[in-house]
Amino acid sequence: EAAVTQSPRNKVAVTGGKVTLSCNQTNNHNNMYWYRQDTGHGLRLIHYSYGAGSTEKGDIPDGYKASRPSQENFSLILELATPSQTSVYFCASGDGTGPETLYFGSGTRLTVL
Amino acid sequence: GDSVTQTEGLVTLTEGLPVMLNCTYQTIYSNPFLFWYVQHLNESPRLLLKSFTDNKRTEHQGFHATLHKSSSSFHLQKSSAQLSDSALYYCALSLSGSFNKLTFGAGTRLAVCP
Numbered sequence: 344e345a346a347v348t349q350s351p352r353n354k355v356a357v358t359g360g361k362v363t364l365s366c367n368q369t370n371n372h373n374n375m376y377w378y379r380q381d382t383g384h385g386l387r388l389i390h391y392s393y394g395a396g397s398t399e400k401g402d403i404p405d406g407y408k409a410s411r412p413s414q415e416n417f418s419l420i421l422e423l424a425t426p427s428q429t430s431v432y433f434c435a436s437g438d439g440t441g442p443e444t445l446y447f448g449s450g451t452r453l454t455v456l
Numbered sequence: 457g458d459s460v461t462q463t464e465g466l467v468t469l470t471e472g473l474p475v476m477l478n479c480t481y482q483t484i485y486s487n488p489f490l491f492w493y494v495q496h497l498n499e500s501p502r503l504l505l506k507s508f509t510d511n512k513r514t515e516h517q518g519f520h521a522t523l524h525k526s527s528s529s530f531h532l533q534k535s536s537a538q539l540s541d542s543a544l545y546y547c548a549l550s551l552s553g554s555f556n557k558l559t560f561g562a563g564t565r566l567a568v569c570p
Contacts, residue, residue, distance in 0.1 A: 442491070447500035450500055
Protein backbone atom coordinates (compact mmCIF):
# COMPACT_ATOMS: atom_id res chain seq x y z
CA GLU A 344 0.00 0.00 0.00
CA ALA A 345 1.24 3.47 -0.93
CA ALA A 346 2.40 5.46 2.06
CA VAL A 347 2.55 9.24 2.28
CA THR A 348 2.95 10.75 5.73
CA GLN A 349 2.66 14.38 6.66
CA SER A 350 3.75 16.28 9.73
CA PRO A 351 2.52 17.97 11.74
CA ARG A 352 -1.16 16.98 11.65
CA ASN A 353 -2.15 20.31 13.13
CA LYS A 354 -0.27 23.59 13.33
CA VAL A 355 -1.10 26.99 14.74
CA ALA A 356 1.16 29.82 13.59
CA VAL A 357 1.30 33.57 14.06
CA THR A 358 1.10 36.07 11.24
CA GLY A 359 4.57 36.77 9.91
CA GLY A 360 6.03 33.58 11.27
CA LYS A 361 7.76 30.87 9.29
CA VAL A 362 5.99 27.54 8.82
CA THR A 363 7.38 24.34 7.37
CA LEU A 364 5.12 21.44 6.44
CA SER A 365 6.82 18.12 5.85
CA CYS A 366 5.94 15.18 3.67
CA ASN A 367 7.58 11.78 3.37
CA GLN A 368 6.71 9.02 0.91
CA THR A 369 7.89 5.43 0.84
CA ASN A 370 6.45 4.65 -2.60
CA ASN A 371 9.62 5.53 -4.48
CA HIS A 372 7.53 7.80 -6.69
CA ASN A 373 9.31 10.49 -8.63
CA ASN A 374 6.42 12.95 -8.56
CA MET A 375 5.23 14.78 -5.48
CA TYR A 376 2.67 17.54 -5.02
CA TRP A 377 1.37 20.04 -2.50
CA TYR A 378 -2.32 20.98 -2.61
CA ARG A 379 -4.43 23.12 -0.34
CA GLN A 380 -8.08 22.32 0.28
CA ASP A 381 -10.64 25.05 0.83
CA THR A 382 -14.41 24.84 0.77
CA GLY A 383 -15.73 26.12 -2.52
CA HIS A 384 -12.35 25.83 -4.20
CA GLY A 385 -11.61 22.16 -4.00
CA LEU A 386 -7.97 21.16 -4.15
CA ARG A 387 -5.56 23.66 -5.65
CA LEU A 388 -1.99 22.89 -6.67
CA ILE A 389 0.69 24.96 -4.96
CA HIS A 390 4.00 23.32 -5.95
CA TYR A 391 5.11 20.04 -7.40
CA SER A 392 8.30 18.14 -8.08
CA TYR A 393 9.52 15.64 -10.65
CA GLY A 394 12.31 14.32 -8.47
CA ALA A 395 15.02 15.16 -5.98
CA GLY A 396 16.30 18.69 -6.45
CA SER A 397 13.40 19.85 -8.62
CA THR A 398 10.49 22.08 -7.71
CA GLU A 399 7.90 23.63 -10.01
CA LYS A 400 5.24 26.25 -9.44
CA GLY A 401 1.66 25.09 -9.49
CA ASP A 402 -1.45 27.20 -9.92
CA ILE A 403 -1.24 29.19 -6.67
CA PRO A 404 2.45 29.41 -5.67
CA ASP A 405 2.50 32.95 -4.28
CA GLY A 406 3.56 33.04 -0.64
CA TYR A 407 4.89 29.48 -0.72
CA LYS A 408 8.22 27.81 -1.39
CA ALA A 409 8.97 24.15 -1.79
CA SER A 410 12.00 21.96 -1.25
CA ARG A 411 12.72 18.42 -2.48
CA PRO A 412 16.01 17.36 -0.93
CA SER A 413 15.52 13.67 -1.62
CA GLN A 414 13.24 11.23 -3.41
CA GLU A 415 11.31 10.66 -0.19
CA ASN A 416 10.90 14.17 1.20
CA PHE A 417 9.04 17.22 -0.05
CA SER A 418 8.51 20.27 2.15
CA LEU A 419 6.26 23.28 1.84
CA ILE A 420 7.56 26.50 3.36
CA LEU A 421 5.63 29.59 4.29
CA GLU A 422 8.29 32.22 4.97
CA LEU A 423 5.83 34.87 6.18
CA ALA A 424 2.57 33.22 7.10
CA THR A 425 -0.67 35.16 6.63
CA PRO A 426 -4.22 34.40 7.82
CA SER A 427 -5.26 33.76 4.19
CA GLN A 428 -3.01 30.71 4.28
CA THR A 429 -5.19 29.08 6.91
CA SER A 430 -6.23 25.86 5.21
CA VAL A 431 -5.81 22.11 5.05
CA TYR A 432 -2.70 21.10 3.13
CA PHE A 433 -2.31 17.77 1.38
CA CYS A 434 0.84 16.24 0.05
CA ALA A 435 0.62 13.57 -2.64
CA SER A 436 2.91 11.33 -4.58
CA GLY A 437 2.29 10.19 -8.13
CA ASP A 438 3.11 6.89 -9.74
CA GLY A 439 4.07 8.51 -13.03
CA THR A 440 2.01 6.15 -15.16
CA GLY A 441 -0.27 8.21 -17.38
CA PRO A 442 -2.96 8.97 -16.50
CA GLU A 443 -1.31 9.23 -13.12
CA THR A 444 -2.92 8.20 -9.84
CA LEU A 445 -2.14 10.42 -6.86
CA TYR A 446 -1.68 9.01 -3.36
CA PHE A 447 -2.48 11.57 -0.71
CA GLY A 448 -1.18 11.99 2.80
CA SER A 449 -3.49 12.53 5.74
CA GLY A 450 -3.26 16.31 5.57
CA THR A 451 -2.05 19.14 7.79
CA ARG A 452 -4.54 21.60 9.23
CA LEU A 453 -2.81 24.99 9.45
CA THR A 454 -4.28 27.95 11.31
CA VAL A 455 -2.56 31.30 11.02
CA LEU A 456 -3.63 33.78 13.70
CA GLY B 457 -7.40 28.22 -18.69
CA ASP B 458 -8.52 24.70 -17.97
CA SER B 459 -11.33 24.26 -15.50
CA VAL B 460 -13.68 21.72 -13.98
CA THR B 461 -17.21 22.55 -12.90
CA GLN B 462 -19.22 20.60 -10.37
CA THR B 463 -22.57 22.33 -10.17
CA GLU B 464 -23.85 20.79 -6.95
CA GLY B 465 -22.17 21.65 -3.71
CA LEU B 466 -24.37 19.26 -1.74
CA VAL B 467 -26.48 16.32 -2.86
CA THR B 468 -28.74 14.66 -0.31
CA LEU B 469 -30.26 11.29 -1.12
CA THR B 470 -32.21 8.53 0.53
CA GLU B 471 -30.48 5.17 0.69
CA GLY B 472 -31.32 3.00 -2.29
CA LEU B 473 -31.93 5.84 -4.73
CA PRO B 474 -29.67 6.38 -7.74
CA VAL B 475 -26.71 8.74 -7.56
CA MET B 476 -25.64 11.19 -10.24
CA LEU B 477 -22.98 13.79 -9.60
CA ASN B 478 -22.34 16.22 -12.41
CA CYS B 479 -18.95 17.12 -13.83
CA THR B 480 -18.16 19.22 -16.87
CA TYR B 481 -14.80 20.52 -17.97
CA GLN B 482 -13.20 23.11 -20.20
CA THR B 483 -9.93 22.69 -22.04
CA ILE B 484 -8.55 23.45 -25.46
CA TYR B 485 -6.77 20.10 -25.57
CA SER B 486 -8.46 17.28 -27.42
CA ASN B 487 -7.26 14.39 -25.24
CA PRO B 488 -8.08 15.11 -21.61
CA PHE B 489 -7.90 12.60 -18.78
CA LEU B 490 -10.75 12.72 -16.27
CA PHE B 491 -10.78 11.44 -12.72
CA TRP B 492 -13.11 11.08 -9.77
CA TYR B 493 -11.53 11.21 -6.31
CA VAL B 494 -13.50 10.47 -3.14
CA GLN B 495 -12.77 11.78 0.35
CA HIS B 496 -14.56 10.30 3.33
CA LEU B 497 -14.81 12.27 6.55
CA ASN B 498 -11.44 12.71 8.26
CA GLU B 499 -9.68 10.84 5.50
CA SER B 500 -7.54 11.85 2.56
CA PRO B 501 -8.74 11.86 -1.07
CA ARG B 502 -8.29 8.62 -2.98
CA LEU B 503 -8.85 7.71 -6.59
CA LEU B 504 -12.26 6.27 -7.41
CA LEU B 505 -12.01 5.98 -11.17
CA LYS B 506 -10.39 7.51 -14.23
CA SER B 507 -10.87 7.59 -17.98
CA PHE B 508 -9.43 8.98 -21.16
CA THR B 509 -11.42 7.04 -23.74
CA ASP B 510 -14.35 8.80 -25.35
CA ASN B 511 -17.76 7.17 -24.85
CA LYS B 512 -16.38 4.24 -22.86
CA ARG B 513 -17.96 3.40 -19.49
CA THR B 514 -15.52 3.05 -16.59
CA GLU B 515 -16.59 1.25 -13.42
CA HIS B 516 -15.19 0.79 -9.93
CA GLN B 517 -16.71 -0.12 -6.58
CA GLY B 518 -20.25 0.15 -7.92
CA PHE B 519 -19.73 3.61 -9.41
CA HIS B 520 -19.44 4.33 -13.11
CA ALA B 521 -18.72 7.25 -15.38
CA THR B 522 -18.44 7.81 -19.10
CA LEU B 523 -16.28 10.46 -20.70
CA HIS B 524 -18.26 12.32 -23.36
CA LYS B 525 -15.96 14.67 -25.24
CA SER B 526 -18.86 16.01 -27.32
CA SER B 527 -20.42 17.50 -24.21
CA SER B 528 -17.22 17.81 -22.12
CA SER B 529 -18.78 15.79 -19.36
CA PHE B 530 -17.78 13.02 -16.97
CA HIS B 531 -20.74 12.48 -14.64
CA LEU B 532 -20.46 9.99 -11.77
CA GLN B 533 -23.31 7.53 -11.30
CA LYS B 534 -24.37 4.67 -9.10
CA SER B 535 -27.57 2.70 -9.33
CA SER B 536 -28.31 2.52 -5.61
CA ALA B 537 -26.84 4.77 -2.92
CA GLN B 538 -25.50 3.30 0.32
CA LEU B 539 -24.93 5.05 3.62
CA SER B 540 -21.21 4.42 3.21
CA ASP B 541 -21.20 6.47 0.00
CA SER B 542 -21.55 9.65 2.04
CA ALA B 543 -18.39 11.59 1.23
CA LEU B 544 -16.89 14.49 -0.71
CA TYR B 545 -16.41 13.74 -4.40
CA TYR B 546 -13.98 15.60 -6.62
CA CYS B 547 -13.89 15.57 -10.38
CA ALA B 548 -10.45 16.35 -11.79
CA LEU B 549 -8.86 17.00 -15.17
CA SER B 550 -5.40 16.23 -16.48
CA LEU B 551 -4.08 16.95 -19.96
CA SER B 552 -2.49 14.62 -22.41
CA GLY B 553 1.27 15.11 -22.18
CA SER B 554 0.89 16.75 -18.79
CA PHE B 555 -0.23 13.86 -16.72
CA ASN B 556 1.04 15.15 -13.47
CA LYS B 557 -0.98 18.28 -12.85
CA LEU B 558 -4.56 17.79 -11.83
CA THR B 559 -7.16 20.55 -11.97
CA PHE B 560 -9.88 19.77 -9.44
CA GLY B 561 -13.47 20.90 -9.33
CA ALA B 562 -14.88 22.48 -6.19
CA GLY B 563 -16.26 19.15 -5.01
CA THR B 564 -19.72 17.74 -4.34
CA ARG B 565 -20.65 16.51 -0.91
CA LEU B 566 -22.94 13.49 -1.05
CA ALA B 567 -25.05 12.82 2.02
CA VAL B 568 -26.98 9.55 2.02
CA CYS B 569 -29.73 9.26 4.59
CA PRO B 570 -31.53 6.16 5.88
